[in-house]
Each structure stands twice: as C-alpha cells, then as structure tokens.
Amino acid sequence: MEGGIVVERVSHVYAQRGRNVHVLDDISLAIRHGQFVALVGPSGSGKTTLLDILSGLVPLQAGDVLVAGRAPHAGRPDTARMFARDALLPWLSAYQNVYFAARTRPGLQEREKAILTLLNEVGLHGFERVYPRQLSQGMRQRVALARTFSLQSAYVFLDEPFGALDAQTKLLLQDKLLALWERFRSTVVLVTHDLGEAVALSDRVIVMSSRPGRILADVTIDLPRPRSVRALQTRREYHEIYSRLWRELERAAGMTPESVGAG
Amino acid sequence: MPASAEWGAASRHFGFIVLGRLALLGIGVAVWEALARTDVVPAAFIGQPSIFLPFLLAHIADGSLLVAIRETLTATLAAFVIGGIAALLTALVLTASPLIKQLVDPFIDAMNALPRVALVPLFIVWFGLGTLSKIVSGISLMYFILLYNTLAGAHSVDPDHIQLARSLGLSRKRIFTSIVVPTAIPAIFAGLRLGLVYTLLGVVTAELIAGGKGLGSQISYYSNTFDANGVFAVLLVLVILSYALARLMTYVEGRLMRWR
Numbered sequence: 203m204e205g206g207i208v209v210e211r212v213s214h215v216y217a218q219r220g221r222n223v224h225v226l227d228d229i230s231l232a233i234r235h236g237q238f239v240a241l242v243g244p245s246g247s248g249k250t251t252l253l254d255i256l257s258g259l260v261p262l263q264a265g266d267v268l269v270a271g272r273a274p275h276a277g278r279p280d281t282a283r284m285f286a287r288d289a290l291l292p293w294l295s296a297y298q299n300v301y302f303a304a305r306t307r308p309g310l311q312e313r314e315k316a317i318l319t320l321l322n323e324v325g326l327h328g329f330e331r332v333y334p335r336q337l338s339q340g341m342r343q344r345v346a347l348a349r350t351f352s353l354q355s356a357y358v359f360l361d362e363p364f365g366a367l368d369a370q371t372k373l374l375l376q377d378k379l380l381a382l383w384e385r386f387r388s389t390v391v392l393v394t395h396d397l398g399e400a401v402a403l404s405d406r407v408i409v410m411s412s413r414p415g416r417i418l419a420d421v422t423i424d425l426p427r428p429r430s431v432r433a434l435q436t437r438r439e440y441h442e443i444y445s446r447l448w449r450e451l452e453r454a455a456g457m458t459p460e461s462v463g464a465g
Numbered sequence: 466m467p468a469s470a471e472w473g474a475a476s477r478h479f480g481f482i483v484l485g486r487l488a489l490l491g492i493g494v495a496v497w498e499a500l501a502r503t504d505v506v507p508a509a510f511i512g513q514p515s516i517f518l519p520f521l522l523a524h525i526a527d528g529s530l531l532v533a534i535r536e537t538l539t540a541t542l543a544a545f546v547i548g549g550i551a552a553l554l555t556a557l558v559l560t561a562s563p564l565i566k567q568l569v570d571p572f573i574d575a576m577n578a579l580p581r582v583a584l585v586p587l588f589i590v591w592f593g594l595g596t597l598s599k600i601v602s603g604i605s606l607m608y609f610i611l612l613y614n615t616l617a618g619a620h621s622v623d624p625d626h627i628q629l630a631r632s633l634g635l636s637r638k639r640i641f642t643s644i645v646v647p648t649a650i651p652a653i654f655a656g657l658r659l660g661l662v663y664t665l666l667g668v669v670t671a672e673l674i675a676g677g678k679g680l681g682s683q684i685s686y687y688s689n690t691f692d693a694n695g696v697f698a699v700l701l702v703l704v705i706l707s708y709a710l711a712r713l714m715t716y717v718e719g720r721l722m723r724w725r
Contacts (some may be wrong), residue, residue: 277634289625
C-alpha cells in the first residue's frame with residue numbers, strides 16, 4: 203500500500219506508580235492517504251497514546267506502525283502534530299510562532315508569504331505581530347492551526363484541538379480546519395471527545411473503548427464534501443448519522459450516555 | 466483587557482497618587498521633626514530631619530559623600546557582574562547536565578541556607594580590609610540568588626513546548642537555545658533585580674565591619690560617634706540608591722520583554 207497509515211496489532215502499557223496500565227490493546231487499522239479520520243472515545247481510551255505513537259513522540263512497544271511506508275519518528279518532515287493546548291511560545295508573536303515551526307522544514311517556497319496567507323485563512327489578518335498573551339484562547343488555537351498547516355505535511359495529527367473552546371468558536375475553527383484540509387489534502391487523524399465534531403469533519407469515525415483501548419466501531423461518514431460544519435448543524439442527515447453512531451456506541455460498549463462526550 | 470483597564474484607572478488617578486505620596490512623605494517627615502524637637506524621643510537617637518537633610522546636601526556639595534557613593538557602587542557593580550556571570554555559567558552547566566545538578570544540589574542548598582552576612586568577618590580575614598573583601602561579600606549573595614532563580618526558570622519549561630519541539634525535529638541544542646533559555650529569561654531578570662539590591666547589601670555589610678571609604682564605613686563611623694543625623698543622612702542615600710537600582714532593572718526588563 204503506497205502512502206497512508208497502517209497500524210497492526212499495536213498494544214501499549216504505561217508504568218504508573220509502580221503499576222502497569224494497559225492503554226492500548228491489539229489495535230489494527232489502515233488509513234488511506236488523504237482520508238480524514240477521527241478517533242473518539244472516553245478519556246483513558248488510549249487515543250492520544252495512539253496519536254503519540256503515530257507522531258513518533260512515544261516509542262512503539264508492540265505491533266507495527268507504518269506512516270507512508272516508514273516507521274514513525276519525531277520530527278519527520280511529512281508529519282505535523284497539533285496539541286490540545288496551543289503550545290504557543292509566549293515570547294514570539296503570532297507570525298513568529300508559525301515561522302518558528304515552518305523554518306524547520308527547509309525547501310518550502312516563499313515561506314513568509316505562505317505564513318501570511320495561512321494566518322489570513324484562519325482569520326488572524328492584522329494580528330500577525332500580536333503576542334499570545336494578548337490573544338483569546340480561540341485565537342491562540344487559530345495560530346496553532348496555522349502553525350500546524352504551515353509545515354505542509356502529508357500527515358497531520360490533531361489532539362483535541364478544539365476541546366477547550368466555546369461552542370461558537372469551535373464551529374468556526376472546525377470550518378477553518380476543513381478549508382485547510384481541502385487545500386492541502388493531507389491525511390488527518392483527529393483525536394476528539396466530541397462525537398458531533400467527529401461526524402461533521404471526518405470521512406470515517408473510529409470509536410474506541412475505555413482502558414484498555416480497543417476499537418469498538420469503525421464507521422464511514424458519507425456526508426457530501428465540501429462540508430460546512432455550520433450548515434451541517436441544521437441538516438437531517440448529519441443528525442441521523444450522529445444518532446445512529448450514538449446508539450451503536452451505547453450498544454457496543456453498554457455505555458451510559460455520559461461516558462462519551464456529547465457534541 | 467483587564468491589564469489595560471487597570472492601567473487606565475491608574476493613569477486617571479495618577480495625579481492623586483503622586484500628590485498623595487508626597488503628602489505621606491511630608492507628614493512622615495513632619496512627625497519625625499516634631500518628635501525630635503519636643504524631645505518625646507531624644508533627637509540623639511532618631512536624628513532630626515531639619516539637621517540631617519542640610520547635612521546631607523552639604524556633604525554631597527563638598528564631594529565627601531560622592532566619594533563614598535562611588536566607592537560603594539563600584540564594588541557593587543563589580544560583585545554584580547562577576548557574581549552574575551559566574552551564576553549564569555554554573556546554571557548553564559547544571560541545566561545541560563542533570564547528573565551534575567543532582568550531585569551538587571544539596572551543597573548549593575546548604576550554601577544558600579548559610580547566612581552569608583555571617584561570613585563577612587571571614588572574608589575580611591581572607592581578603593583584607595580593602596575592596597576585594599567587599600566584592601567577595603557582594604558576590605556571595607549575588608551568585609546564589611541568580612543561580613537559584615535561573616535554575617528555577619530553566620526548570621519551569623512547559624512540557625508542551627518540549628513536545629512541540631520534538632515533533633518539529635529540533636535537536637537538544639536547539640531546544641535549549643530556542644525554548645529553555647527564553648523560558649528562563651523572566652526568572653533570570655527577577656534574579657538580577659533582587660541580586661543587585663542584595664549585592665549592595667553585601668557590600669555595605671562588609672564596609673560596616675571593615676571600614677574604608679564606602680557608605681557602610683560612613684554609617685559605622687557616625688554611629689560610633691553617636692551622630693544619629695549622620696547615620697540617617699547616609700541611610701537616606703542608601704535607600705535612594707537601592708530603590709533607583711531596582712527601578713533601573715525593572716525598566717530594562719520591561720524594554721527587553723515586551724511580550725509579557
């Protein structure tokens with residue numbers, strides 16, 4: 203398989219206070235290049251660990267992982283990672299924060315112009331010289347989004363990027379993310395608590411169980427592209443898929459509605 | 466933004482604050498003067514503003530206080546620079562090598578817990594009555610204050626920033642220069658600000674004991690001759706110097722760290 207992501211029989215154990223915590227159990231999945239995939243599940247389902255393994259931040263313990271045919275390692279130019287908290291450097295302006303990342307990818311053409319375009323696309327025109335302290339949480343996460351896509355990586359790993367935002371800002375940024383994805387056509391793996399977000403953004407939603415993380419369901423979302431998350435909110439198909447997935451979740455895991463975050 | 470609203474309120478009350486502070490100062494001086502004049506507290510103990518203020522001006526005019534100020538400030542500056550550079554170099558080594566840091570940590574703690582002022586007589590035995598023992602006394606305070614602050618600053622690196630740097634493929638050296646150092650800068654400045662004031666303290670303490678020409682020696686001289694007005698005149702100089710140095714550091718800090 204050329205390109206794409208292959209995860210085969212991956213298990214992972216953390217040592218925590220002298221006890222072994224089994225976070226991932228025999229996970230196998232394949233993601234086609236260019237696909238937008240969401241990993242959902244309750245806290246402790248190991249979705250972030252899986253993302254850490256894909257981005258090479260956590261070493262693989264058992265099983266096999268291939269990203270574009272190669273084993274992952276941190277700092278690969280064809281992978282980009284976005285964190286739950288914005289991880290902006292407070293001593294750098296919005297522009298400089300994006301530049302800080304983009305300069306690690308040599309050979310990008312017209313980097314400065316590309317950064318300004320990206321900042322513009324996420325709605326930060328006029329805020330290029332502003333420091334993170336002066337920006338709201340939503341605006342900081344926009345900078346982080348621009349930074350992630352400034353790397354122009356074929357594989358983008360997002361960990362709860364909008365988890366801390368209010369509902370309105372979230373919708374706005376989800377649409378920005380979709381627009382960036384339409385432009386770059388990267389393979390995206392999005393970790394989220396939010397089932398609504400997963401359905402609205404993804405081609406495919408993978409539902410994981412709580413500890414140890416196992417795959418409970420793998421559902422294709424056939425809503426037409428390009429999508430607008432805002433417009434989807436009033437669309438019947440979206441809500442049908444959402445409730446179908448919700449029921450499937452509850453049946454598969456015998457979960458109470460509270461154990462999976464609502465969107 | 467709350468910060469700017471606060472600032473707006475401060476600037477609206479600016480005139481009131483300045484006048485209010487001057488009034489407080491005036492009341493303080495007036496009460497002091499009254500206590501001394503009415504002999505409620507003997508003027509021999511607390512001095513008398515109407516005597517030591519002219520005394521102060523006269524000694525500034527004839528240059529004798531200026532010599533003392535220069536003497537004290539030169540030693541302070543030397544101790545600040547030498548102690549500061551030594552502290553930063555030590556912090557660099559200890560941050561680069563966690564193993565060495567772990568090794569020497571208890572010794573640094575112990576040295577820092579030691580009241581350095583108590584060492585001053587020993588410094589005078591070792592380095593004589595001259596400028597050197599004053600500088601060493603200043604260094605003994607400056608070095609540990611800045612070392613502590615710098616290590617704490619370097620230790621406060623946000624784990625998210627390290628993860629980001631790793632995901633970008635930055636080398637250990639680049640992580641140090643582009644993440645650890647900028648993170649530590651505010652703590653380093655706090656250390657420099659505090660260290661400067663304490664260096665002055667260290668130098669003046671050595672002068673109190675060793676004599677010579679500095680401000681501390683002047684205090685020692687005036688108190689030994691029961692001249693409270695002389696003591697207060699020199700103390701006033703020290704207060705102004707110390708305050709000015711601290712403000713200067715705050716100003717430089719503000720200029721260099723606009724992002725805060």
